[in-house]
Amino acid sequence: MRIFKLASVVICIASLLSCNNQNKKKSEDTAMVTVKTNEEIVLDKSVVKLKEVLGSLKYADSFPRNITKGQKEWNVVGVRDWCSGFWPGVLWYAYEYSNDEVLKAGAEKFTEPLKTIAYTPADNHDVGFMVYCSYGNGYRLTGNEEYKKILLAAADTLATLYSPKVGTILSWPNMKHEFKYNTIIDNMMNLELLFWAAKNGGDKKLYDMAVSHADVSMKRLVRPDYSIYHVTCFDEKTGEFIEGKTHQGYADESMWARGQGWGIYGFAMSYRETGKEEYLATAQKLADHFIERLPEDGIPYWDFDDPKIPNAPKDASAAGVVACGMLELSEQLKDEKLKEKYLNAAKDLITRLSSDEYLSGNTNDALLLHSTGHFPNNSEIDVPIIYADYYFMEALLRLRKIESKNI
Template sequence: MNIRITIGILLLTACHTAPTFTPQKALDYCTRQAAATAAQLPGYDSLPRSIATNGTRWKLVDYKDWTSGFWPGVLWYVYEYTKDTAWKNKADTYSRTLTPLAYNKAYDHDIGFQLYCSMGNGYRLTHDTSYRRILLAAADTLATLFNPKAGTILSWPRNVQQLGGHNTIIDNMINLELLFWAGKNGSPHCYDIAVQHATTTMHNHFRPDHTCYHVVVYDTLTGQVLRRQTHQGYADNSVWARGQSWAIYGYTLCYRETHQPQFLTFAQQVADAYLQRLGEELIPYWDFDDAAIPQAPRDASAAAVTASALLELSTQVTDKVKSKHYYDKAVAMLAELSTPRWQSSGYNTALLQHSTGHKPNGSEIDAAIIYADYYYIEGLLRLQKLQKGNPIF
């Protein structure tokens, strides 16, 4: 055998067998990268969203952008890991720039992403009552988008006329966490809305194989389903990877908050559909059905969301074999994301590279994106807690 091939095989084998991944090592890396990002930012009203391929500087947005809550959320997770009050102070200041979202008319459906990822983590870690007041107001604002005829929360309220009905996207499953929290903290109607949204989505948003559509459009007056389509996936009948990830995460949190067995069963079904399509891979292509595969871009953000969700799901299922399957897959995904192929160190100050935002729109393709970072560090913290024998929450 050629000596260079032999050496290559040995190196490859070493890479696969060496126990180099630990959540602590990866969290230390996240802390260093977050510090570098913080040093770049011009002020607390400038929030990082993405870094283009081969870029070094963050695209900055204001509090109205749907991604605005992820950077404060990353800061809260760094604080949770380090216990350093300097991070707490940064997280608090960035979080409070989002306050107007709670009291203004709902401009978008992503108030849960914006405020629960930021102030929700802040309240969990500090019990600051001012966060509680803002979160309750935010939940009431989000609840105004609920259409009882359709049984779901309206997505993209500013585009209702353009989209021709009451449209709901699978991403909205994550925004339910804010409503569930509010339901247990003084606003029971929010809990009921969250359960109805999850139940309606479960019935209308999925194919028989438990893969999901991106968008379902309902008749605003009757609630009847008008059509099922995509905006961010490859085709209306394709499986957009991050959409399936949102579903796994969303129904896992629904079971956590309600303990309704239907949600636990469904969370496993949508997770199994994702893992079956993923096969032996760890990081999915941006859409499982893109005709350009294997030249199609990957999506690290979908992997990060899925890994974090699977860790929680592994604690919910009673079947030990299936629990271990979900746990092992999540660890393997996080370990892969923690390799030089996916980490951004040496390229820019993000945590991860190679995510895909909105490929059909030509936006944020093969980029570093802040929500990938958020769910990556969340997954690492969850893994560290489980390895120490502690609960995730």
Template sequence: MIPLNTGKIGLKNTFFLGSKIFLLVFFLCLFNCKKEKNETAEIKQTPNSEEVKLDLKSLIDDCESQLEISVPKLTDLTKHPRLIETDSTEWEEVPNNRLVWTSGFYPGILWYMYDISKDEKWKQEAIKRTEVFEDFKTITEHHDIGFMMFPAYGKGYELGEKKEYKNILLTSAASLASRFNPNVGTIRSWSNKMHPRWKQHITIIDNMLNLELLFWAAKHGGDKKFYDIAVKHAETTMKNHFRDDYTSWHVLEYDSITGAVLNRNTKQGYADDSRWSRGQAWGVYGYTMVYKETGDKKFLDFAQKLTDKYLSLLPDDYVPCWDFDVASDPNEEKDASAAAVVASALLDLSELVEDKKDQERYYNAALKMLESLGSYKYSGVGKADAFLLHSTGAKSLGHEIDVALIYADYYYIEALDRLKKIKENGKI
């Protein structure tokens, strides 16, 4: 026999059970809506090419006009232009010494202008500015020999038909390869004397760009190990240097014996765990180049993941803040150099991917970046001798803040040269 109060208790339990189910469903819906909203925020709508007002000829003409102004002023062959301070109009020059990583970019700019214009005067100027640091081919003190030699001698070989540069480049590649540690699987970037914060094997994300020298050398008569070292470095960096969301750390310190990761830090970003925008740019460019050289689809897939993450973090003008984690503060400076690096990489990537939608998406994003960089806001025309203003080299170190940087100009003119060839070939 069922007691009379059992029905009341049953009804009460049913009521509370129904309430709990309702609340559970409500919170699940709320969570899913928020999740969908956050995931949607990760997808940035890239413009159509018709929406981008890009006059390529005008941008190229602007670069040539800027060189017409600056080159006659840069007559000291023992120095190279590095930056233009915010309140200045002319390039500040620094000595061509073995520790200054930026020396190759100015001759590289001249080689690209020769390639674009076919004007012999730019070739002669490029030769003059390239051949002053042949002795740098034996640099083993750091990894930047790739940055120093390939934009100068490499572009001279490729764009200027200077085949006599081959042996210089092969020696440079051997010097870079000497810094590879097989226990770690990467090329050591800096010396600990230069950067005493770290005690063992240091590798920075920038180092991905130096692999181009090794790939070139392996294809032009150099040791096969150059190719193997470049691939191994790319694989190890892909494994250790990126977060789960495909953003990059700047500096990794490895145990030089075991290869274990000891620390993940930054030198130029806002904080050790922040997302330094040019670091992400080096990754986008680096893995696009590695896929171009190897044809290994794992590198293409990774390049696309890095690129898509980078694009999702950009503001409306496609030129990032110097660090993505301070971008919400309107007083924080931009970094046009990161935009120039990625614009150039995206033009390559747009030709490497197979999916038509991805081709158009990356191509149109590159156009948008170049449109912004060539606009009055970022262009140096009429304001200073550089192509681009508003780059940030190392705000965390207190210098090169909101300035013109020579490597921003280099990757910008490289992007214009690549775009010109794409248009001429009718590939997209």
């Protein structure tokens, strides 16, 4: 009888220990599920907000661009505005994170009207921004073959602006009276459409065009100190370089913040697509120069050389573009210390943009405050701008993927 009772006690104790271990494991598993990174917390809030804003936008051919100070809702633009692709791109990113079918349907709805860009003559280099940010993200996430056809057509349309004599894509055809044959640093971002098309069924010459454009941009747009001109002007007949200018910056020789971002991201992406070491080295030096000149609060002024600093406006959009570029750069480098350097620089920018100072919250329908579009033209100064939200969402998602790999 004693043996039986002792055995029963042992069984009970073992059962209790087993239950405790199981409960502990369940508790640990639950903790692992519920603990979120800072970027996931921001993404969660952004998804909720984007769904609400999506429900308030009635017309698929009207795209958010900016929000006037004191107003809550987006000012919208038409299909041919250079910013038209960013809103559907934001929705695609929100869908990528949330897997929410409402956001997917919204992304599809606002992507569809941009099809016309691929099949009408190009009047600027922004074909890439308009189509790759919308259809490009859509194809990446859905594999929709119709999207692929439109992307290939858009690449061919963009290529019509290429000049073999100059070796670059003409950026602003309608501004040749002011800048002659012009190429701007923003255009580096649109090369991704050409690179993508060349390896996905498009003409292989698209790759050569993109490489030539990057080579000439590296030689003419990048200054010796690794700041960047916004615009370079060429003689269209001879291909001869004439001068560098900074149209949207403070002065021709000043360092326009967003232009530096386009350069960092554009050359890092070009290295990814080509393996050309000079692109990687250029991206690093551009990034280093940006980091060296950052103000103490870690967010760039619209132009690093504005004499009114510290009473000059900031540019959250530049910070978002640079964060994406730094993450791209970090992923391409093999040296662990360098990878960590640019990863940490990107994290710092994302953290600062995720603060109460820059997140819009309930202020208006945007995600971010304090961007600057075209200061010399007195346009979009210290307001929310859609491409700031786009690159902010991209940076959050990219950082989340990188951190998940390192767990």
